[in-house]
Amino acid sequence: MFFPLLLTLGFWQLSRAEQKRDILQQIHERQAGAPVALADTSLAALKPYTRVIARGQFDNQHLWLIDNRQRDGRIGFEVVQIFELENDQRVLLNRGWLAADVSRTQLPEVPLVTGSVSIFAELYPVSQHPLLNAQGETSQWPRVITEVDVAVMGESVGKSLAPGILKLDEASPGAFRTGWQAVNMMPERHTGYALQWFGLALALAILTLFANTNLATLWRYYRHSSTTKK
Template structure:
């Protein structure tokens, strides 16, 4: 009986822990869905003029409209677009009044890397963003071929001589460039998967606990005969 009681307590405790972890992930899922909904609303808002003082946390995803001149010079950031294949994001300097910022103009195929693109006066609508794309495995830029592997805003700004401010265009800046606007689809939300995993483990734990209890009881009965 002592062995059966131990297994019962151990099984219930483990089951409670696994169920609580699953419930916590469900709560996190609802929180993340609300956060993504807020971000979607902000991304799609009416564009405003570029703030005088820009803060990466306060102004992340802020919709902005700027008028000015697209300058010469660009950086190519290697990306892959689903159902299209590899290509490059075109990052270029843009002068608006006394300020110069980075514009993510969008996507071109690998064969269009060296194509001449439209520059000069234009108006752009987009969203401010500071992508977090750098980790310990990100290769250093290939400066000879002008190929970068992440949008490192401070490094891009230093290379092109701009403010460390990136506007990701959602309006077209060139007929041959496909805009890649900011979307929440790129923000991970794996909480449902985690919840299913924890609840699945809880089910397995409950089944195994039941099996061991049945086996222990069968052994106890055989020992008493």
């Protein structure tokens, strides 16, 4: 029962490694091109990890803080606001990371950006985790959440939001600490885990072989014969 399970886990890790390589390749290809101007382009038509340039303004009335985000071992928040483009599109924009108060009793002060600005950013897909939510525990702003959910966040402000989320370039107005990671684990790590699972499967096969055959007896006899001859 455990042998096929270990093999399945090994091949699953190999498939995950291949998926991560595909994502990294997509990012490399799309970052090598010129940014897409959103003035004449629909966000819904763009592929994930596309670099964009946009002009608009921040919705400073609504602000979310994504909790439990780390940089260099420190806990903090990622700041998300709605960015309203000049062509009336609205999209969530992650401005980057701010450190949390050591006692975690106070939310960080978030400097606001007013007026019309031009930004550079990358379009990221939004993934959902069943144990996390974007509701927030209070109705006050800013709201502390644990994940991004475009539909839920749009409903909470009564506005229709474009799919995905923009992650701000560090050189753009309003950017905090960025250091975006497209994948949470590199392909090499998945490959290493796969080798561990395959190694356990091999060890299990060898132990099973010795336990269910006379190989152990033959091995002890061989060792005994070799010792006697010496």
